[in-house]
Amino acid sequence: DVQLVESGGGLVQPGGSLRLACVASGDIFYSYHMNWVRQAPGKGLEWISYIRSGSTTIYYADSVRGRFTISRDDATSSLYLEMNSLRNEDTAVYFCARDSDWAFHSWGQGTLVTVSS
Amino acid sequence: QSALTQPPSASGSPGQSVTISCTGTSSDIGAYDYVSWYRQHPGKAPTLLIYEVNKRPSGVPDRFSGSKSGNTASLTVSGLQAEDEADYYCNSHGGIRPWVFGGGTKLTVL
Numbered sequence: 001d002v003q004l005v006e007s008g009g010g011l012v013q014p015g016g017s018l019r020l021a022c023v024a025s026g027d028i029f030y031s032y033h034m035n036w037v038r039q040a041p042g043k044g045l046e047w048i049s050y051i052r053s054g055s056t057t058i059y060y061a062d063s064v065r066g067r068f069t070i071s072r073d074d075a076t077s078s079l080y081l082e083m084n085s086l087r088n089e090d091t092a093v094y095f096c097a098r099d100s101d102w103a104f105h106s107w108g109q110g111t112l113v114t115v116s117s
Numbered sequence: 118q119s120a121l122t123q124p125p126s127a128s129g130s131p132g133q134s135v136t137i138s139c140t141g142t143s144s145d146i147g148a149y150d151y152v153s154w155y156r157q158h159p160g161k162a163p164t165l166l167i168y169e170v171n172k173r174p175s176g177v178p179d180r181f182s183g184s185k186s187g188n189t190a191s192l193t194v195s196g197l198q199a200e201d202e203a204d205y206y207c208n209s210h211g212g213i214r215p216w217v218f219g220g221g222t223k224l225t226v227l
Contacts, residue, residue: 044206044219044220044221045157045206047216059215095162095163101169101172102151102168102210103153103165103168103169104163104165105165105174107162107163107164109162
C-alpha cells in the first residue's frame with residue numbers, strides 16, 4: 001500500500017499562513033485522488049479538501065473554503081495544503097489520505113498545526 | 118455538530134459482539150452505498166475497516182461487518198478483542214458535501 005508522510009505543521013499566529021506537504025511512496029501517485037482530513041484536539045475527524053487525479057476536480061469544506069488551497073505535484077508525488085488567514089479553530093492534526101471506492105484507504109501519520117498568539 | 122450521528126460510547130466484554138450505529142439523512146447515507154468505517158487508536162492515524170457499506174479491505178478480519186438500512190448504517194464487531202478498544206468513525210458520501218464523518222464512538226472492551 002502507498003505510504004504517506006506529512007510535514008509542515010507548527011505554531012502560527014492567528015491570521016498567519018502555513019503550507020503543509022504530503023509525500024507519497026510509489027510511482028502511481030498521479031492516479032490517486034487525494035484528501036486532507038483534520039482532527040482538532042480531543043475531537044472527531046473533519047474532511048476539509050479533495051483533489052482528483054489530474055487536478056480536474058477540487059472540493060473544500062465550508063469551514064476552509066476561501067482560506068485554504070489544495071494542490072498537487074505529480075512529478076514529486078506531493079500533495080499540498082496552503083492555509084491562509086488561520087484561526088484558533090484551525091488548530092488540529094492534519095492528515096492526508098488517499099481515497100478510492102469512496103473511502104479513505106491510506107492515511108499519513110498526521111502533522112500538528114497550532115494556531116495561537 | 119457532526120453531519121452523521123453516532124453514539125458517543127459503546128462497550129462489550131471480550132468475545133461478545135457490539136454494534137455501532139451511524140445515522141444520516143436521505144441526502145447522504147440514504148442516497149448512496151458509499152458508507153465507510155474507520156478505527157483510530159489514541160495518537161494514531163485512522164485505518165479503514167469497511168467501505169461501500171459492507172466490503173472489507175484486504176487484511177481486515179471478518180469480525181468486522183457493515184450494513185445499512187434506510188438512513189442508518191451499522192458496524193458490528195464480533196468476537197471483541199482488547200485491541201478493538203478505540204474510537205470508531207463512520208463516513209458517507211454526502212452529495213454536495215463530498216464526505217461527511219460521524220462524531221465518533223469510543224468503544225470500551227470491558
